[in-house]
Amino acid sequence: xxxxxxxxxxQVEEHVTTNANSPEILTNNxxxxxxxxxxxxxxxxxxxxxxTNNLVDRIGILEDVGASYILLRALESNTTIYADIYSIxxxxxxxxxASNNQNYNLYNNSxx
Numbered sequence: 001x002x003x004x005x006x007x008x009x010x011q012v013e014e015h016v017t018t019n020a021n022s023p024e025i026l027t028n029n030x031x032x033x034x035x036x037x038x039x040x041x042x043x044x045x046x047x048x049x050x051x052t053n054n055l056v057d058r059i060g061i062l063e064d065v066g067a068s069y070i071l072l073r074a075l076e077s078n079t080t081i082y083a084d085i086y087s088i089x090x091x092x093x094x095x096x097x098a099s100n101n102q103n104y105n106l107y108n109n110s111x112x
Contacts, residue, residue, distance in 0.1 A: 025067050036065045043094040046072065048087045055089065055100060 002089040018026050018037075029035040040062050047057045058081055060072035070088070 023067065026065075032088070033065050033067055036070060036085075036091065038061065038094050038096055039091075040064065043075075043096065044072070045092040046070070046083065047090040047092075048083065049089045050087065058083065 012017055025031045025033050026037065027034055029038060041058070042062055044062045045059045047055050050056050058072055058074070060074045060081060060108055063071040063073050063080065065071075065085075070083050070085055072083060072109050073079070
């Protein structure tokens with residue numbers, strides 16, 4: 001396959017689709033993955049617990065949610081961050097619609 005075809009195939013495969021046979025964790029919003037799937041496309045700040053008392057945050061556009069992970073598109077570098085859903089402690093969701101052209105002040109968290 002050509003590089004372009006491989007890239008397109010990866011893009012299609014990276015989004016989780018749900019249907020009637022999908023596990024409840026992805027379809028019932030009482031579960032974190034299903035709730036977060038409703039927020040795809042929004043600007044979010046996700047705080048992760050690392051170890052016993054260290055919180056680390058990441059800000060980006062929520063791209064996809066699986067049963068055990070989330071994908072964030074980092075604004076400052078336009079890279080994709082794969083993150084473990086089980087270490088998430090807090091998610092702050094912006095009510096603004098995110099776009100690639102917006103310039104967010106990430107350091108003082110003006111969007112949150």
